[in-house]
């Protein structure tokens with residue numbers, strides 16, 4: 001009897017190992033094929049960027065609001081478990097007579113991370129002085145800085161949030177808009193592209209969240225940027241068309257097949273339009289490079 005049991009053990013352990021390996025593959029490695037025909041018509045976006053009268057931005061500035069770390073395995077399906085540096089960013093467009101903000105970060109640091117109090121102060125002041133505020137999507141680390149701003153009701157006059165970005169307050173938790181701030185607010189509603197300022201075009205990219213969009217920016221001197229939000233957390237996600245693992249996309253409710261399609265389109269665009277600088281949502285590497293080339297300037301103008 002005992003010897004029979006002993007002989008079964010290797011089989012049982014083998015079966016457990018196979019089940020665990022299959023589960024790991026399913027939740028951390030497997031990537032679906034692309035879904036939908038999402039495409040980015042650069043010629044049309046450039047046309048729209050020139051369609052509004054007025055001066056384009058002369059400077060694009062970055063505020064490094066916070067830092068945190070993610071394991072590579074969380075950033076990219078099939079990645080290892082070593083930690084990668086990540087950052088919480090906000091961007092400022094400086095026009096000759098006015099200012100705009102892209103993404104508002106959040107005041108509280110992300111779990112395990114740290115925020116720069118001076119950067120938060122500069123961001124909050126710059127939001128108060130902006131006449132246009134847009135966000136790449138409705139997650140708290142992009143929209144929370146607006147929702148929890150002490151003057152949020154007044155700032156909503158400058159904010160151009162989309163219908164979808166306001167339709168999912170659960171995605172912004174724990175940040176929340178005070179209900180009074182949204183009373184009477186008319187969100188923007190568009191199909192594919194929307195010019196919001198000279199040189200600035202919103203590009204619908206539902207997938208990471210229902211309200212996800214890319215922001216195209218053309219500086220007065222012709223330099224071009226594409227702010228990706230969290231369609232790609234890092235440059236690696238674009239270069240390798242590497243989608244986040246299922247364990248994460250299930251948690252955040254992301255539509256993986258759509259994001260895979262968007263990443264493939266962005267990877268092709270990086271090859272065909274190398275001068276269109278793609279800026280992923282949380283990767284310090286590309287931001288450092290753009291700062292070194294004076295395509296981004298550190299710290300917001302006040």
Ligand SMILES: [Zn+2]
Nearest residue numbers: 137139208230
């Ligand atoms: Zn996000």
